[in-house]
Amino acid sequence: xxxxxxxxxxxxxxxxxxxxxxxxxxxxxxxxxxxxxxxxxxxxxxxxxxxxxxxxxxxxxxxxxxxxxxxxxxxxxxxxxxxxxxxxxxxxxxxxxxxxxxxxxxxxxxxxx
Amino acid sequence: xxxxxxxxxxxxxxxxxxxxxxxxxxxxxxxxxxxxxxxxxxxxxxxxxxxxxxxxxxxxxxxxxxxxxxxxxxxxxxxxxxxxxxxxxxxxxxxxxxxxxxxxxxxxxxxxxxxx
Numbered sequence: 247x248x249x250x251x252x253x254x255x256x257x258x259x260x261x262x263x264x265x266x267x268x269x270x271x272x273x274x275x276x277x278x279x280x281x282x283x284x285x286x287x288x289x290x291x292x293x294x295x296x297x298x299x300x301x302x303x304x305x306x307x308x309x310x311x312x313x314x315x316x317x318x319x320x321x322x323x324x325x326x327x328x329x330x331x332x333x334x335x336x337x338x339x340x341x342x343x344x345x346x347x348x349x350x351x352x353x354x355x356x357x358x359x
Numbered sequence: 360x361x362x363x364x365x366x367x368x369x370x371x372x373x374x375x376x377x378x379x380x381x382x383x384x385x386x387x388x389x390x391x392x393x394x395x396x397x398x399x400x401x402x403x404x405x406x407x408x409x410x411x412x413x414x415x416x417x418x419x420x421x422x423x424x425x426x427x428x429x430x431x432x433x434x435x436x437x438x439x440x441x442x443x444x445x446x447x448x449x450x451x452x453x454x455x456x457x458x459x460x461x462x463x464x465x466x467x468x469x470x471x472x473x474x475x
Contacts, residue, residue: 278462289452289469290403295462334402338462345462346393346418347454351402 249273252335252350259357265322267353269335272316279311279318280347282334290334293320325357362386363455365467372443373475380438380470382453388433389455393464394426397450409436443474 251270259265267281278297282290296302296309296318308321318337322329332352338345362385372378382392390411395403407417407428415428427439436455440447450471454464 280463282466287450287471289466291466292463346405346408347403347462347464348405349402 249348250335250337250350252333252353254351255354256356257353259325259355261325261327261357261359263325263357265325265329265355265357267320267322267333267335267355269318269320269350270316271318271335271337271348273337273339273348274313274316276316276337276339278338278345279309280336280338281307281309281318281320282336282349283329284332284334284352286332293333322355325355327357327359330355330357361457361465363389363453363465363467365451365453365470367470368468369471369473371473371475374444375442377439377441378443378472380440380451380453380472382436382438382455382467384434384455384457384465387455387457389436389457390433391456392430392436393454393456394428394436394438395452395454397452397469403452406438440472443472445474448472448474 280295281293284290296311302309306323310319334352335350336347364383366381392409394406406421407415409415409428409430411430417423430436452469454466
């Protein structure tokens with residue numbers, strides 16, 4: 247079983263719709279959860295992180311965390327063509343200090359006009 | 360703030376040669392830096408964790424004698440791919456942690472290595 251699993255996609259949504267990206271993780275001790283966006287040929291850029299159960303909103307993005315279900319998701323409201331990219335879910339096993347990020351394989355999102 | 364640079368951005372080399380990639384934190388001190396490798400259409404795989412002033416910690420399956428990591432200062436870590444072969448061709452990305460107590464990492468722009 248992979249440590250962090252994501253549907254590879256592509257997830258195709260029309261412009262203006264809500265895109266929902268999902269991620270599950272196997273290590274129940276995971277503490278920190280990150281969503282990165284990666285454009286083709288570029289390095290990842292952080293969208294947001296979440297530590298506590300529930301929702302966290304930042305602009306058009308909402309991260310949702312359910313530790314009991316070992317599930318984290320990212321919602322993108324009012325999707326734009328510029329949101330088309332691969333979205334990487336990453337987790338760290340412990341809180342505090344610097345710990346390695348374990349990445350999922352990523353979900354490719356395509357927003358069409 | 361929290362800008363990380365890498366040099367070079369791309370490099371082409373002959374099989375058997377060594378290549379050095381630099382990773383710098385430009386506006387903060389990074390006691391820990393991370394080196395990742397990404398093959399086409401695959402996710403980032405952590406190669407090693409680089410700690411300033413001490414030996415790097417390599418992930419399982421990564422040859423430490425082939426991928427030499429030096430973290431000589433709080434703003435610079437280097438990755439040297441020794442005796443590179445075509446299968447080492449990949450996108451190498453470094454990241455750095457800024458705030459102890461936070462797991463947030465800031466990524467460099469990456470270095471694309473092509474070994475002929």
